[in-house]
Amino acid sequence: MEDQQTTAVSPEQAADDELRARLREMLEGGLQTEVEPRAYDHETIQAVVARLQRLAPDDYENKLKIAGFTLEPWQGADDIEQACETCMYYVVHRRFCELPELMLPVEPEWSCRLWRI
Amino acid sequence: MANILWLQGGACSGNTMSFLNAEEPSACDLVTDFGMNILWHPSLGMELGENLQQLLRDCVSGKIKLDIFVFEGTVVNAPNGTGEWNRFAGRPMKEWVRELSDAADFVVAIGDCATWGGIPATAPNPTDSQGLQFLKRDHGGFLGKDFKAKSGLPVINIPGCPAHPDWVTQILVAVATGRAGDLSLDEFQRPKTFFQSFTQTGCTRNMHFAYKVSATEFGQRKGCLFYDLGCRGPMTHSPCNRILWNRVSSKTRSGMPCLGCTEPEFPFFDLAPGTVFKTQTVMGVPKDLPEGVNKKGYIKLTGAAKAAAPAWAEQDIFVV
Numbered sequence: 001m002e003d004q005q006t007t008a009v010s011p012e013q014a015a016d017d018e019l020r021a022r023l024r025e026m027l028e029g030g031l032q033t034e035v036e037p038r039a040y041d042h043e044t045i046q047a048v049v050a051r052l053q054r055l056a057p058d059d060y061e062n063k064l065k066i067a068g069f070t071l072e073p074w075q076g077a078d079d080i081e082q083a084c085e086t087c088m089y090y091v092v093h094r095r096f097c098e099l100p101e102l103m104l105p106v107e108p109e110w111s112c113r114l115w116r117i
Numbered sequence: 118m119a120n121i122l123w124l125q126g127g128a129c130s131g132n133t134m135s136f137l138n139a140e141e142p143s144a145c146d147l148v149t150d151f152g153m154n155i156l157w158h159p160s161l162g163m164e165l166g167e168n169l170q171q172l173l174r175d176c177v178s179g180k181i182k183l184d185i186f187v188f189e190g191t192v193v194n195a196p197n198g199t200g201e202w203n204r205f206a207g208r209p210m211k212e213w214v215r216e217l218s219d220a221a222d223f224v225v226a227i228g229d230c231a232t233w234g235g236i237p238a239t240a241p242n243p244t245d246s247q248g249l250q251f252l253k254r255d256h257g258g259f260l261g262k263d264f265k266a267k268s269g270l271p272v273i274n275i276p277g278c279p280a281h282p283d284w285v286t287q288i289l290v291a292v293a294t295g296r297a298g299d300l301s302l303d304e305f306q307r308p309k310t311f312f313q314s315f316t317q318t319g320c321t322r323n324m325h326f327a328y329k330v331s332a333t334e335f336g337q338r339k340g341c342l343f344y345d346l347g348c349r350g351p352m353t354h355s356p357c358n359r360i361l362w363n364r365v366s367s368k369t370r371s372g373m374p375c376l377g378c379t380e381p382e383f384p385f386f387d388l389a390p391g392t393v394f395k396t397q398t399v400m401g402v403p404k405d406l407p408e409g410v411n412k413k414g415y416i417k418l419t420g421a422a423k424a425a426a427p428a429w430a431e432q433d434i435f436v437v
Contacts, residue, residue, distance in 0.1 A: 042395070076400060078400075116402075
């Protein structure tokens, strides 16, 4: 009984898992995303964020495209590996990106061009 | 009995408003408990016109002993170095400032404008403003880097936009009661007792800073404001989270990023669009890191801290 309680999946977690799987499917299916140019300066960040703000909250495909998601970490300059797991918008235990314009369940090894540490 | 004269140059009166809200000690306590005689103050002084000019002249000549000269606001030099844009009591304020500083035992600069120029001195600095002994980070300012008041101390800088009222009254009490020798000043002539620790010291969001959990929107009670919302608490020297504002709170406690207003560069990045309330990054890494932390160390620490973050650190634990 106790084991059943601790392994129970909350509705929120189930929804996250389902959406995460959909996103993975899109990326594995060859969805072309705007990996570059990286959003390394304020103007580019603002431009990317502004485009994201115009999307419907459930327009997941375009969120992935515009943010430039990849299934693996991006290797930045100075050998800095840009992965969701080190990004400031990443919530570790929920495996979730809390950037208000994204709000997506992700995997720790994924990456996008809005990464910031 | 210590005579205090308070004048105001290029300023918004914010430090006066702050000073009048002081509690420990209060502005009234300065007079009733600590024997201070406030000769004149822009919001409290009774003298006008010729009477005020005479009072100022008597301070300059030594007829009235000037123990502490307090200055709030910038020294305005425009136009063309004349200072005519800020006239006071019949002449450019800058002329009074020079002569009164030379006559005083102690000179105290209150607020960012008087200390390093503050907002009026932000590029392109149309009023040609200076702080008393600094212009931003450059030592010198209006009085010059070698200036020392009669006591032998340089200008005592109490920065802030505004300065916390208790920083002001406590320093005035220390000086007026003969304990100026106990004051230890830092490289920017700020009393170390207030400006050695960081704004972050005592911040209720420190656990979020430690576990690298970011606030992503204003109003969130969880999360650190440094990572995304431009908080300068880890790089700013002030006791804002030790000596609380109104005895209640601080900017960061209430969800407002620290703007770094006790540092000479304030306002940072000359208020360029997009630089306020947004952490500036270079290739995803904050441009300004917590003091003493290098980039590699920061990245390593972040990876480890996020990996170790407990679930509660990602929750809003402040239950109403």
